[in-house]
Amino acid sequence: MTKQADVVVIGGGITGTAILHELAKYNLRAVLVEQESELAAGTTKANSAILHAGFDAPTGSMKARMNVEGNAMYHDLKDELDLDIEWSGSLVAAVDDEQMETLQDLLKRGQENGVPGLEIWDGAKVREFEPNVSKDVKGALWAPTAGICWPFGMALAFAENAVINGAEVIRECQVTGFVVENGAIKAVKTDKGTIETKYVINAAGIHADEISKMAGDDSFQIHPRRGEYVLFDKTVQKDLVHCAVFPTPSKMGKGILVCATTHGNVFVGPNAHDLDDSEKDDTAVTIPGMNEILDKARKLVPNIPVGATITEFAGVRAVSSTGDFVLGPSKMVQGLIQAAGIQSPGLTSAPAIAKYLVEGIVAETGVSLKSDYQKGRPAQPCFRTLSDADKQALIAKDAKYGRVICRCETITEGEIVDAIRRPVGARTVDGVKRRTRAGMGRCQGGFCGPRVTQILARELNIPVTEVRKEMRKSYMFYNKETQSGGKA
Numbered sequence: 001m002t003k004q005a006d007v008v009v010i011g012g013g014i015t016g017t018a019i020l021h022e023l024a025k026y027n028l029r030a031v032l033v034e035q036e037s038e039l040a041a042g043t044t045k046a047n048s049a050i051l052h053a054g055f056d057a058p059t060g061s062m063k064a065r066m067n068v069e070g071n072a073m074y075h076d077l078k079d080e081l082d083l084d085i086e087w088s089g090s091l092v093a094a095v096d097d098e099q100m101e102t103l104q105d106l107l108k109r110g111q112e113n114g115v116p117g118l119e120i121w122d123g124a125k126v127r128e129f130e131p132n133v134s135k136d137v138k139g140a141l142w143a144p145t146a147g148i149c150w151p152f153g154m155a156l157a158f159a160e161n162a163v164i165n166g167a168e169v170i171r172e173c174q175v176t177g178f179v180v181e182n183g184a185i186k187a188v189k190t191d192k193g194t195i196e197t198k199y200v201i202n203a204a205g206i207h208a209d210e211i212s213k214m215a216g217d218d219s220f221q222i223h224p225r226r227g228e229y230v231l232f233d234k235t236v237q238k239d240l241v242h243c244a245v246f247p248t249p250s251k252m253g254k255g256i257l258v259c260a261t262t263h264g265n266v267f268v269g270p271n272a273h274d275l276d277d278s279e280k281d282d283t284a285v286t287i288p289g290m291n292e293i294l295d296k297a298r299k300l301v302p303n304i305p306v307g308a309t310i311t312e313f314a315g316v317r318a319v320s321s322t323g324d325f326v327l328g329p330s331k332m333v334q335g336l337i338q339a340a341g342i343q344s345p346g347l348t349s350a351p352a353i354a355k356y357l358v359e360g361i362v363a364e365t366g367v368s369l370k371s372d373y374q375k376g377r378p379a380q381p382c383f384r385t386l387s388d389a390d391k392q393a394l395i396a397k398d399a400k401y402g403r404v405i406c407r408c409e410t411i412t413e414g415e416i417v418d419a420i421r422r423p424v425g426a427r428t429v430d431g432v433k434r435r436t437r438a439g440m441g442r443c444q445g446g447f448c449g450p451r452v453t454q455i456l457a458r459e460l461n462i463p464v465t466e467v468r469k470e471m472r473k474s475y476m477f478y479n480k481e482t483q484s485g486g487k488a
Contacts, residue, residue, distance in 0.1 A: 001193025005031040005168075007361065008188050008195050010175055010211055011203035012039035014151060015342050017158035018350035019201055020169070022358040024162040026367050031195060032159070032167065033188070035174040036471055038431040039424065040155040042205045044347070045434070046229070046283065046315025048270065049151050049261060050244050052345040053090065053143035055110025055118060056254060062325040064113045066349035066356070071145055073351040080375050081157040083149065084262045090146035090244040091126060093137045093300055099248040103141045106249075110143070117144040130241050132301050146244060150262050151347055152434035156424065158350075160377040163423040165370065171427070172472060175204075178215045185215065185335030199361055201337045206280045206318045208326075208340035217332040221321040222341060224280045227270025228289040228314040233442055234264040236305045241266065245300050254344060256296040258304075263437065268297035268304065275316070285312040311444055317343040327353060329360065337361070380435075381418060384410040405455070406448040408441020416452060420459045427460065429453060430470035453477070 007023055009016050012034030023030035034041075051071055057063035078085045094100045103120055110118045119142045126140045127133050133140075159169055170192065178200070179187035187196045204211045209222040232240075240258065247255040258268050271292050275282055290312055298304050320326050320341025330336040337357055342349070361367070383391060383401055394414070395402040401414035419426045419435035426432045429439065432452050439445030439452065453476050457464045468474045 001190075003031065003193070003195045005029045005195050005197045006365075006367075007031070007199040007201060008033065008197045009201045009203055010188070011042075011205055011208075012036070012155070012159070012169070012171070013042050013044040013203065013205055014040065014155045014158075014347055014350045015205075015339050015353055016201075016203035017155045017162070018354040019203060019339065019357060020162040020167050021158035022351070022354035023361075024165040024167040025369055025373050026358070026362060027370055028361075028367055030162070030167040031197075032162075032169045033173040033175060033190060033195075034169070034171050037172055037427045037468060038434070038470060039159055039169070039171070040152045040434065041470060043315050043317060043342075044151050044155050046227075046313055047151060047344075047347055048229075048244070048257065048259065049149050049347070050090065050259065051085065051147040051149055051348045053110065053118070053146040054113050054115045054345070054348070055106050055141070055143060056249060057113065057345065059109055059112040062327050063345060063349070066325060066327075066352040067345040068114050069352035069355075070345075070349040071147075073355070074147070074149075074348070077351060081154075081161060081377060082380070083157055084153050085147050085149045086262050087145070087147040088243040088260070089142065089144045090246060091121075091130065091133075092141040092143075092246045092248060093126065093133065094139050094248050095134070095136045095299065096138065100139055102248050103139060106141050110141075115143065115145065118142065130243070130245060132240055132303060133245060134300055134302055137300070148244060148260060148262055149347075154347075154350075156435060157377060160423045161375075164374055164377060169424050175211060175214070180216055180333060183216075183332075183334055185333060197335075199335050199337060201339055201357060203339040203342070205342070206316050208318060208338070212330070212336070212338065212340065215330070215333050215336050217330045217336060217338075219330070219332060220326050220338075220340065221277075222280075223277060223319045223321065224275040224282070225317045225319045225343070226273050226275055226282060226314055227317060228285050228293060228312065229267050229269030230290060230293055230309055231265055231267045231311050231313070232305055233308040233310050236266055236308045239303065239305065240301055247296070247300060256293055258297050258301045263440070269293050270315070271296075274319075280316060283314045283316060285314050289314075310442055319343055325349070325353070327356060378422065380422070381415055383412045383415055405451045406436075406438035406441060408443055408448075409437045411436045411438040411448070413455060416455050417459060420456065426456070428468045428470050428474075429456065429476060432456065449476075
């Protein structure tokens with residue numbers, strides 16, 4: 001493969017897909033490369049799914065600026081791309097006088113950052129809003145502009161719109177090097193061939209420093225920080241919380257929170273443990289980690305329903321040696337643009353980061369907006385939310401919508417087929433899960449997983465043994481062989 005592009009984006013998480021979506025508005029040939037089979041397979045799949053208000057980051061930092069701007073942008077993007085967002089607000093709880101003073105500092109910082117509507121509530125008002133918050137909570141910072149979202153869906157929505165508008169997404173494509181001449185980017189080398197280009201945007205998440213070094217820029221380092229989570233069944237939300245409830249933050253992060261999801265679950269987490277640089281892909285969950293999360297979460301909400309746990313998971317955050325997002329043109333390599341060190345509030349900041357970086361390319365090249373740019377993306381059917389009449393009409397149109405595959409979440413075969421056939425469609429079992437929620441329920445795919453595998457094999461026209469769970473080599477099944485080497 002030899003391709004030409006004006007801009008190559010490396011990394012298919014929320015930052016990379018948001019950048020591709022912004023590039024697709026202009027008369028540019030934009031290509032995104034992702035090393036895994038699915039988009040949103042790194043940090044984006046394992047975060048707190050919170051759109052932060054923007055009071056936590058230091059005033060004047062890129063984190064603060066991008067957070068506040070990104071939060072505002074999502075209000076328009078929600079309708080434009082049909083994003084799953086609930087503007088539920090957030091609470092930062094304090095349990096002693098010292099923490100109450102910290103809330104005052106956060107209030108002042110948030111106001112300086114331009115966050116609207118911040119208030120300090122006393123304990124009584126907090127418990128009136130969230131009755132299950134601990135009696136030890138003396139007060140909280142209320143941020144009405146915070147929200148909760150479905151992060152996988154947002155990344156996929158950005159990518160779908162970009163592809164509709166002419167951008168290209170190449171998956172299972174690993175960057176192996178660069179062609180750099182006279183200090184300027186000329187091409188990206190991958191295991192699928194070479195892409196000639198003048199601009200590369202490095203949105204490679206926890207591996208962004210490695211990509212940067214390949215191109216000749218070693219000005220920053222990315223250190224991995226793992227966060228673990230516990231997810232509870234939908235049956236417990238009414239007994240817990242309705243928004244994100246944070247502890248007072250520390251230097252390690254925003255702390256272990258208790259939060260509802262847009263789909264009716266509740267989760268607690270994350271903790272924060274720095275890993276060795278060799279452990280960037282270590283997403284293991286641990287018993288000590290789970291105990292830590294549950295113990296600290298109980299200080300905010302005592303009646304944590306441990307018996308309703310359906311899964312645990314972990315993600316790795318990209319902590320930059322600079323202490324801030326690394327954004328903008330490299331000072332060492334012409335044409336290399338950094339979108340690195342994107343830890344919290346990276347999810348919230350993504351559209352603002354995209355606009356900021358793409359504006360720089362536009363200013364330099366003078367490229368114009370597309371006259372035929374299409375907003376939105378194809379409608380994504382959600383069978384379980386339809387009225388009975390609309391369900392019957394959909395089934396009459398396509399009988400596959402009458403066959404429920406995932407009983408926990410009421411996901412039909414029609415929805416799964418749609419997820420596979422969409423722009424940047426699902427290629428793996430987890431890809432189907434993130435697009436439809438098939439496998440997200442109480443049984444965690446125990447019943448529907450084999451059926452989803454069969455549907456993927458049929459729709460992709462591949463043997464069942466080639467269907468993967470998520471990553472390149474995560475095959476769901478294998479062929480047994482006899483001692484003589486024949487098939488069993």
